């Protein structure tokens with residue numbers, strides 16, 4: 235496997251019961267890049283994202299065919315512990331979902347639960363909050379409830395919480411769709427900063443957001459991957475007509 | 487290829503209006519060239535003054551069309567073919583505006599030439615003017631029809647105008663050498679020819695932008711294709 239490829243999907247089909255949500259997906263995600271998944275509602279973006287950290291395992295009646303390699307390892311092999319995968323592949327959701335705990339404990343909770351080395355929890359909390367560019371705003375209120383933070387702050391807290399687990403990959407499912415433009419800009423700025431150390435895969439309905447922050451963009455339609463290309467290429471001159479119709483607003 | 491329409495009919499209409507606007511400016515510039523040439527060949531200085539005055543309208547329309555394009559960029563944030571369409575439209579209106587200026591330049595020279603006796607019958611200049619008029623029309627047709635072949639044809643025609651311009655220069659040079667009294671008029675006619683040749687350059691510029699718009703690849707500043715095909 236190419237050294238700059240971190241995740242590789244090989245002929246992946248995915249089913250919810252009888253209905254197939256993803257068809258024959260073969261694609262590579264590159265290390266330390268931001269990859270965006272775009273496409274109309276129901277095309278399978280979130281499903282694909284959840285496949286990458288085995289979150290779909292938690293849904294009854296689902297079935298996967300094909301292989302997904304994380305670095306060299308097939309993450310659906312029998313001997314793989316899904317919990318370990320979820321630690322390495324963190325996830326941030328559309329709606330900020332902090333735990334009803336203090337800011338400090340939101341960050342410390344995960345590392346304490348797992349067998350991570352938590353000798354210096356204070357340092358880990360500070361580091362994670364700094365990485366998520368939230369430290370300055372919360373350093374004096376670490377023992378206040380996370381529920382009192384603004385939506386944008388809560389989302390950065392959720393990113394900090396994911397980072398505290400020291401993942402390699404960060405999955406984000408429409409992370410800014412519930413945020414105002416300023417909070418959105420802060421998250422976008424953060425993503426560009428984080429890609430130095432992490433691989434980021436983001437689902438977004440905001441074309442401009444995909445164009446602004448991603449290096450590569452994949453367009454999905456009805457469970458198929460229609461085009462996967464450099465973001466610049468997708469937004470100036472995509473190879474596939476259907477991609478062009480979608481991103482220029484010719485549909486329906 | 488048949489383009490599907492945008493889901494937003496307002497957006498669709500805004501883009502259509504940009505197209506229509508360019509065609510309209512194109513027609514005005516073609517007319518300006520024709521009238522400027524007529525003012526020269528028929529020694530009609532009143533007509534020449536009208537061409538110079540009418541150029542203001544082309545300038546205003548150019549500014550207005552450019553502003554509408556910028557507004558679409560800001561408000562619609564076009565991508566892919568729409569982005570290439572808008573950037574192409576901005577370039578095309580710029581080319582047309584310059585073409586209008588050159589028609590006005592020709593009209594100015596006509597006014598001066600009409601003050602003096604005719605140097606010789608105008609033969610090559612009207613031919614050249616007809617050719618560049620055709621080029622403008624074809625370059626805009628290629629834009630409307632996404633027609634790469636027609637854009638290529640405009641590039642070929644541009645070489646013919648280069649040749650014609652050179653031929654006119656040589657002929658006028660012999661006039662000037664034979665009779666120094668013809669120098670002023672000869673220089674003036676040379677400038678008319680030069681203006682027509684530059685109009686052809688602008689038409690080629692439009693054709694190049696059309697090729698970029700359709701293919702996404704720039705052909706500007708490349709040596710001519712037919713040159714490269716010459717056997718070594």
Ligand SMILES: Nc1ncnc2c1ncn2[C@@H]1O[C@H](COP(=O)(O)OP(=O)(O)OP(=O)(O)O)[C@@H](O)[C@H]1O
Pocket residue numbers: 250255273274275276277278279280281282293
């Ligand atoms: N838990 C589930 N059980 C059954 N079917 C599901 C489940 N989750 C998603 N699906 C179906 O799988 C398909 C893909 O859904 P998915 O949520 O991945 O789409 P999406 O691209 O993320 O859409 P959106 O942009 O609306 O979030 C849809 O047809 C959806 O109805």
Ligand SMILES: [Mg+2]
Pocket residue numbers: 279280281407437
């Ligand atoms: Mg989704």
